[in-house]
Amino acid sequence: MSKDQGRSDRPKRGEASQVTPRQARELAIFWALSDGELRQLEAISHRVVLSPGQAVFRQGEQNAHLYGVVDGSVRLSKLTPNGRRQVTGFLFRGDFLGLATAKGNSYTAEAIERAELCRFPKNDFDALIDEFPWLGHRLLDMMHDELAAAQDQMLVLGRKTAREKVATFLLELSNRANRHAPDNRIALPMSREDIADYLGLAVETVSRTLSDFRREGLIRYERAREIDLIRKQDLEYVAEM
Amino acid sequence: MSKDQGRSDRPKRGEASQVTPRQARELAIFWALSDGELRQLEAISHRVVLSPGQAVFRQGEQNAHLYGVVDGSVRLSKLTPNGRRQVTGFLFRGDFLGLATAKGNSYTAEAIERAELCRFPKNDFDALIDEFPWLGHRLLDMMHDELAAAQDQMLVLGRKTAREKVATFLLELSNRANRHAPDNRIALPMSREDIADYLGLAVETVSRTLSDFRREGLIRYERAREIDLIRKQDLEYVAEM
């Protein structure tokens, strides 16, 4: 998870600068770009670095940009007038955001831990799509995936018990965020409250359920944010997918 | 809600035929098409008529078509292995489906009441997009809306009480399905169980909550599937949007 702490080209947090060569390479891989295409994308890209808690954009704001997560993790959430919160998703390196916001964001995006993003103006990106139409198809595919994920989550929220929700969450995180991590050990950058707001539970229930899983030997952890999924099979059984 | 019962051009249910001039006109309006564009869309369109309960397509099946709802209403749902169901959305005339299914449907789409759909092969539609690029943008916009709706529903499922859920549902239906209906009277083509599975509640809770609303004078109804939203304001207050 190279954090590049103290590198000289690191800009002031929350501000944008030109993308670095490393970021450019990341982008090229995410989008499966040729060299020529990459150069064009680079030309319209800026780099954004956020510290924990800082917002990429907020519910209700206008937003004319697309973002790619290069490093770190991002939390998407909606707030009700009376202050209840629903976390609608977590994003990790390789994920994109800003897609679902034609006019005014319907949700807030915030960095959970220190995060590096790439930013492109939507207009420039649209122009790029006209030049490389398959980019548009890729964008549509990404929205497909996002929509499918949202519908899966609706099932989790509407029809699963607390145990099933937490088990599902752990497995989802294992598949999405820790693709390349050592087997079955997952890092949880988000707080218990974030998890609770994602699963439609109280913090205490999340904590209790994790303790239950540990007592039953399904998982193991000392630090709260680093969990070993021993007996993944049984966890899958609990999740009842 | 002209049902065209007994019209001579009505095909055998569940089978496809050429679109009718009336359907073509509907399409032209939905997509804001010019005459030339409409002719091309007509050329690739087929008409599908479904009786109550019949599936447009099923979870897991391949699906190479897009559909537009011309009349009636459609229920989208997901099933867990152990038989629990989550209804992810309801579609009415003017809505589209088949968008979120790149490879294998992630949900089932079924007619609630008798429904008329227009069907286009995805390939032909893609070709049409190449000719009229703004059609692709329109498609992206529609996915925007779908995604935003899904995220709204996540908030409903995760963070609202039974009363809030039911109130939200009634108002949503009033805005979406009954845009052109006489003020504040809504038709509910779906069963109480469909509503329950949409809101993540038990059937009995939906029924009870509606009875409560009636007792409190927020709504009025004799037949279960036709409800007057008297005191919409108060309903909005209950929904806590």
Added chain:
DNA sequence: CGGGCACTTGAAGTCGATCAAAGTGTGTGG
């Protein structure tokens, strides 16, 4: 007109929320 399915209502039970408090770890300033 009669049967069946959808809806409603009632009573009891349970899961998760809420309230309360103790424990843990992390970062900051002395």
Added chain:
DNA sequence: CCACACACTTTGATCGACTTCAAGTGCCCG
């Protein structure tokens, strides 16, 4: 470098909303 403060996490006890189980009731369609 240590001590303290604060935020996060865990655990316990109680409460309440919604589910589940069990009968009704009534509407719709044959």
